[in-house]
Amino acid sequence: MGHIYKSLWLAEALRGKDREDARFFIREDAASADLVRGGGFPLEVFPNELREEEIVARLNQWVEKHRSAFLIIDHWDWADAYWSGLAKIPGTIYVGMDVPDGRFAHFDLAFQGIRNSLSNAEFTEMGCKVYKGPKYLMSSPDFLPYAGSWKYRGHLKKVLLTFGGTDIANFSVKVLDYFENSSRHFDLTLVLGPGCPNREAVKERWARSNLDVEILRGADCLPKYMGQADLVVSAAGAGTLSELALVGAPAIVLAAVPHQMENAEKYSRAGGVLNCAKTAGAVDKTFFGLMDDLAANPEKLSALARKWAGLTDGQGIGRIVAILEEHGRF
Template sequence: MRTLIRSDADANIGMGHVIRSLALADALLDAGHHVTWLGRWEPASLEARIRAAGAQAIASAATPGGSDDLALTLSHAAQSDWVLLDGYGFGAEFLQAVRRTGARVFVIDDAPRLPYYDVDVLLDQNLHSSAPEYRVPEEGRLLLGPRYALLRSQFGRRPAWPPPAPEHAANILVTMGGSDPKGVTLQVLTAMANLSSPTKAAPLHIRVVVGPANPRLAEIKAVATHLTMNVEVLIAVEDMCALMDWAHVAITAAGSTCWELACVGVPMITIVTAPNQVPVAEGLARVGASLNLGDAEQVKPEDIASALQALLPDPLRRSEMARRGRDVVDGLGAFRVAKVLTRHGRPAASSEVSIRPANAGDARLLWNWANDRSVRAVSFRKDPIPWEAHKDWFARRLHSPDVRIWVLENAGKPVGQIRYERTSDGKEAILNFSVAAEQRGKGYGEYLVNSTKDRALHELNVPQITALVLEENAASANVFIRAGYWFQGIETDTSSGSRCRRFIFREGDEL
C-alpha cells in the first residue's frame, strides 16, 4: 500500500507535527506500507530520521497549503492509496482537491478549525472536555482521544507495571519541545535556583533536553553551569523513552511529549507554549495526570518552583498522577491507526502462515508443548502433566461447545497453539497460548493473540476475553499489551495462590 505523508517542521511551526507523523509512519512501515514523505524539515536532522525510518523523503520549499504546495501534493497523491495531512495550513479546498485524486485522505487535527473536513479518516488525539464537533462525510470516520495518541513504537512496549515512586523525587526532566520559541527552558532553570536546598538523601539531578531548533542553547548552558545542583544539558536526544524511565518528575511543554510521559507514568508539570497545546494541558490536568501552570507568558519562575516544591516530597500524589496518566495512554495508538488505514486494501497475508482448528492428531504435540520446561515455569501449576490425564482433558475440550483451540502453522509446520474456554456464567472466555520452544522470539505469540481474538468473541458469544499472566512473566504480559488488551491489575489466583496480572479484551477495544 502506498502512503503519502505531508507535514513540516521549523522554529515557528515546531516539531510536533513531524514527530507524531513519524510515529505513525513507523507503524505503517511495519504494516507493509510504502511511505513517501513530502515536506520542509528544519533542522535537517529530521530528514535523516525520516529516511532512517524507511520512508522516502522529498523536500519541498512550498508554503504549506499554498498553490505550489497543492500542485506538488496532488502529483504524488495520484499515485498513493492514502494521503496523510498534519498541519494547520491545509484548508478545506486543499482537502477536497486531494480527495478528488481518488486517494483516501487522513487528517490529524487538534480542534475543529474547519467547518467541514472532506476526509476518509480524521484523528484528534486530545482529551477534550466534550466531544469536538467535527463534520465529515457520512462515510468518514473519527478517531478521537488519546487511545489513538501517536507515540513511537518503544512506548507501546511498556511493562505492565510501573516502578514504585521514591519517597522524595530527585530526577527532574525538563523538555520544552524542539524549538521552545518562548524561551521557557530558561524560566525553568531560573526556577531551579529558587528551590529549597534538597535533602542529603535526595540531591536533585536535572536533565534538560534542548531541541535541535532551539536558538538559546548557549544561554541555557550558561545558566545551567551556575546552578548548585547536578544539571545536564542534552541536545537532540534520540531515546526519550529511556530519559522518561529515569525521571521522577517532568516539567514539559504541553505538546505531544505529554502523551509519552503519561504512557511511561511520569508525573508532569505542564506549561502551554502554543495555542494548540491548551486542550492537552487542560485534559491531562482534568484527569489528574498533570499540574497545569497555564500560558507560558503568564508563568513566573516562582510558580514553577512552588509546584515542584509541593510535588517532589509527595510520593502518594506522584503515584496517583502516574497511574492516571497510564490509564489514559497505553502507547498503542499508532498501531491502532495503522490498522484502520491498512484495512482499506490490506495487502494479502503471507500464504506461508495459517491458523487451523486443532484436531485429535494434535494431542501429543500440544502435550509436548505444555510440558516444555520453560512453559511449566510460567504456568500456574508447575508439575509435569501425565499423558493419560492430558489425553482425556484434550478429548473433552476438543468436542466442547465452550472451547476453541487453534493451531498456528508456518509452511505447514505447527509453531504454536491458542485456547479459549468460555466460563460457566458465559461472561468471558479465558485465554491460554504457547509457542514451540524453537519458534519463540519471532512474533508468533502476538500473531496468535491478534488473529484469533475477534473470532473467539463471536464464536463463543462472550463480551470479553480474559488472560491471566503470572506476575513475573513479563514476555507474555507485553504480548497482551501490544495486542490491545487492557491491564486490570494484580490479583491472587484462587486455584494456585500465585500472583498474576489480569488483562481483558472486549469487542472494539483495538480501535
C-alpha cells in the same frame, strides 16, 4: 516537531507491513529533514518562500500523478489557502490527523487523538469516518516496555526537564530561575531537542548556574527517562502527554504555544499533571509554589501518578494501521 516523530513512527509501522516506503512532504526545516532522512524515507522539501496555495497545488499534482493508496496529512492547523485548494483525487484515501473542526469533508478517515476530548469515540461526520480519544494517540512501539515504569521513591529529587523538539518558548532557560533560587537540591536532566536553535547558548547558561544537571542532546526514548525521574517538567505537547500517561509519571506542564494550554487543561482533569500552562510561552508564577509543595510533600507525586489509571496503552499506531489496512490497498 511532534508531527514529524508521529509520522515517522506510523511510516515505520507501515513499512513493517511490506508497504512501499512512505514519501514525506515537509516545509524547509533542517532538523525535521534530518529525522526523515535518518529513517531512510524519500523526502520532498517545500522552500519556505512558497505560499500555502503553491504547496497544496504541488501536493495535488503529485497525488494525481502517482495515485498513492493514502495521502496522510498531519498538522494541528492549516491556513484557509490549504483547505480551499486541497483536491480529493479518486483512488487515493485521504487521511487527516488532528483535523480542525468543520474540515472533515476533505478526508475519508480522521484520527483526532485528544484534539477534541479525552473520550474515545468513533463516528461519521461529513462523509468522513472519525476516530478520536487516547486510544488513537500515536507513540513508538519501542516505548511499550516502559509502560507503567514510574515508581514512587518517597522523595522529590530527580527532575526531568523536556520542552519539545525545538523548545520554541525557551523554557530550558526560563525554568532556571526556580532551580537557581531554590534552597533544595535536585538532580536535573535537561533534554534539548534536535531542533533547539540555541542549544549552545542554553548549555552555557546552565554551566554558569553551577546546578547539578545532565544535558542530553535529544532522547530517542523519552519514556525511559520519564520512568527514572521523580517528576517531569515539560511542555504540554500531545505526544509528550501521551508518553507521560503511558509511563504513569507525574508532571508539571507548561504551554509553548496556545493549543498546548488546551492540552494541559484536559490532562489536568483526567491525568497525572499539574497545569502551569496559563499563558503560552511563559513560566507561570504558580510553578514556584507547585515545585515547593511537591518537594515538601512528595507523597503527592504518588497521588498524581495514580490519576493516569491506564488512560493510554501505547497501542494507538497499531490501531491506526489496522484501520488503514481495512480501508486501503494492502
